[in-house]
Amino acid sequence: MEMMFRDLVITDADFQRLVTFIHKNYGIDLSKKRQLITSRLSHSLKAKGYPDFKSFLEHLFTSKDPEDLELVLNKLTTNYTYFLREKEHFTFLQNTVLPELEKRHQRDKVLSIWSAGCSSGEEPYTLSIYLKEYFGTQANQWDTRILATDISQQAMAKAKAAVYQPPADMPAEWLRRYFVKNKTGQDSYTVAPVIRNNVIFRTFNLMDPIHFKLKFDVIFCRNVMIYFDQSTRDALIQRFYDAMTPNAYLFISHSESLGQTPLFRMVAPAVYRKSGAPIRS
């Protein structure tokens, strides 16, 4: 007989505490996601022996146990992603952005590209494939390493393992050149070293100050800011601005908007360029 699994109880006060904690530390707004919180966490909390959310949260907030923090992040972040997502972006990158950057970096031959909120890796690997396709035989003369970051350890682990079932719209030629078929499963492939080695994965919280070595020519931050409220978004947009080279490109998702900001101007759907001088209030 199948057992009915009931979600654990969360009181209004505990729900608020958890929502405030997540918002303050990770920017994610879960104030309307009570059902999501209980359904995604209940099973794991029960398995760990907690009878309700209260006892778990008391432990989490007093101990700040990294394992529990990780569990909460893994369960409460939405990691949905896929290869070639919003393909027009990659076409724009190939036809407009890369030719321009190739000219601009003719001397140093270093491009700096960041996939911020990369989830399980499909976005940075898609970027890596486009870069390889674009530079072709010249690729080894260029440093085009992509920085790929996310807050979810679980997503990062999947990204680093690089094992996927590539989608049907992945060009057959790319599948042949850039993926290695695994013996274990019919549709299981591992991203080939030539594409993998061009992506550097780091765990990074987008709420933190950005202190990477290079300023970025291109930032992809797609389907991440939708989980943030406007003030968190605005603060991140300012940090992106400060971390970018002049005229750099920022890609967000087609379902998002930067809103009214003097910092960037739209140049194509969901593609922005850094504006001239920084304006701070």
Ligand SMILES: C[S@@+](CC[C@H](N)C(=O)[O-])C[C@H]1O[C@@H](n2cnc3c(N)ncnc32)[C@H](O)[C@@H]1O
């Ligand atoms: C829906 S996925 C987007 C993946 C990919 N960019 C795409 O468009 O397909 C959103 C990702 O943002 C990450 N994320 C959410 N809040 C974050 C934060 N504060 N810092 C870093 N990453 C965060 C989540 O862990 C999740 O993997």
